[in-house]
Amino acid sequence: MPSMLVIATTAVPDHLRGALSRWTSEVVPGIFVGSVSARVRDQLWQAVIETVGDGAAVLVHPAPTGQGYAMRTAGSRRRVPEDFDGLALIRMRAAPKQVNGLQSPL
Template identity: 70%
Template sequence: MVVLATTAVPDHLRGAFSRWTTEVVSGIFTGSVSARVRDKLWEATSAVVGNGAAVLIHPAPTELGYAIRTAGTRRRIPADFNGLTFMKMTAAPPRGAIME
């Protein structure tokens, strides 16, 4: 099972997710897909997410039993600490800053 959370991504990307998963809440997709499909969806996501944000959670042979991938503009970044994954907060951009 995979969970994919998105914010401000292009509509065509959401359409691609809808072909393989169910959108349970706006921007939150879940489903059971093969590792190959999951990786292809993530490649497409990483390529076009732009100023949006995406988080993918999927099964993995880790202490927690899952892995986290992130793409796009975000304030939380996965960080490994002795085999455990924590979410590291980054500073928010200053007000009025132009995002590239």
């Protein structure tokens, strides 16, 4: 049975956006909304994982949790979902340090 999903992308290749738009609607740049089966959802997410590159993506879909949804992420993001006793909360990572206008690994 189809259920709604939302995929938000940042700096992903254009061909990934094209692949996602075959099954969903890109309501604003980088935000895809659709109603698909769990099988199609999982196949779309696998395609995202394989091609996200230096970009980032998050998938939100219905799930039998206290909140009623689950989140999956791919790529490097400052916002990281973490499970706290069954409640998905977002933890913020520190911003990378800048040294002379360049990112420092420290």
